[in-house]
Amino acid sequence: MKQQQQQQQLPGLDLQALADWLPGAVEGAGTGLGATLIAGGKSNLTYALSDGDKEWILRRPPLGHVLATAHDMAREYRIISALADTGVPVPRAYAFCEDQQVLGAPFYLMERVEGTPYRRADELNALGPERTRAISERLVDVLVTLHSVDPRQIGLDDFGRPDGYLERQVHRWKKQLDASFTRELPAANELHRQLAAAVPPQSRSGIVHGDFRLDNILIDAADRPRAVLDWEMATLGDPLCDLALMLTYHRLGSAAVTDVANAEGFSSEAQIIERYAARSDRDLSNFGFYLGLAAYKLAAIVEGIHYRHVHGQTVGAGFDNIGESIHPLLQAGLDALKGGN
Template structure:
């Protein structure tokens, strides 16, 4: 087994407590020599690899310390992936979910370990070359369209969310999230939130579907054959306006051109990565409908991503993060807010 696997002192994962619980859920699967490690790269929930030397599992739990009441929903992740297993959307097989915080200090779930690469850095794609980069990014768009084509009721997710009033609730939710994790005053962010509140579009039933909530290339696991093996990180999944997924993906791409690029991902700067128009055309062709005006959705996506970064920065300043690179995460907030204001102005 890998040298960095541990039998103890893993932040947020007590292997003895995990073993006792999992043995009760799925008796006989674990052999005695249980080890684990934190998987590097996450900026939100904690993800672990656990092995007994012959088999592997992935364990997901919320971050340590400060956690927003509506964020880091392990049950939501588990439910979404479990329902999508029989569809064309690639997801890991789920094994068990624990909603008892006394076991590991927070709810968690266990799923299949999928071998694949989460492409987060431009240099990773540069090593593949422009043609393979274009192929992978194109398949990313195809998988998103496949997700948005799933009938929620047919996979048991008909009650997974409330599509009516979805955009209004999103604006309100992310405003509350910002209030709950502010590290300083943000007058421009408050103005963006005010404008979003005033410009919420009417509900459009034609675009209602399963929303991933944080769709981007590094939340996909890509195989050596450049096929998308799994979509992961479903903590914000719900039913609602699927254009919010498209807008957030485009905003993640644009983040690479803003100050503090690379804090989340800079894959869009790699040669061969498709531009916005190419992605929108491919998505529209796959989904079979035009997206219409995306100004509001882009403004909301910029606001949402800025709030997510602020929450991570809050936990960093409280000493509640695990891993490296958090000291620069707050630098992306103001540029994202300004870009959101600009998107609404263009709209």
């Protein structure tokens, strides 16, 4: 009865079907499964899964409206597997299932890592400014480490098409935004026009996480990064896009997404850029374009969430006002292109 109740309470997760599949995929796994929803609605659904002895994290796509190329479980599983022996902290990958008869969508299991995904400034303020500064500096260091990995050396040389990456990003996020259309957004049209006309030569290709920010990293009790999560948009391309997107989240400073940059002691934007530049050899002279592109990308993601909320396809609370955050994002993108930084 308890298992049946859990199944009813967890959309997208059929515990009985999962129990039938699990022992053949993970050695030593039991069948008396319990699960809880960790995150749902905005992006991929994430569950904590246990057989009473062992624990895993299960990731699957969201319910309902799923954009083409988004929420690709196979790619996410592949990249965390490939990064296991690099200096980039990632969870151990256990098993991938492409049989949609099990849960109605592809999914994978990974290690459950202990740590905190800091999302709020008040969470960091509780640690004090010195610890907050250390966390923000290590955040940058992890990004530099990721961007220094040679994809060829870990079997990811075919993980993306780095040539022409920036042009394709401008096109891709226009396509994603159009696919989630619910209303007129003139500023989005203008930002796209300016981006398409100002694509710079891209920096040396490398691994791009695609959504790098502090609450996608588990920080342990010693304030060290233990695991980078949410690799669903990872590819090969221009890594400066990761830095720009992280800073765009910080500029937005919204509690609806993350406002960690408002915490006392958190590195300023200038300090983050300086630390990144000092530890990498990438040219940041055209960084205004990257910030504009980051704002446009984040706006498209927000509009996708807004679309799913409007159509009743989100799981969890907190989405009532998500659509309003697109307007300052679009303006920030236009300002970045105008000012160059």
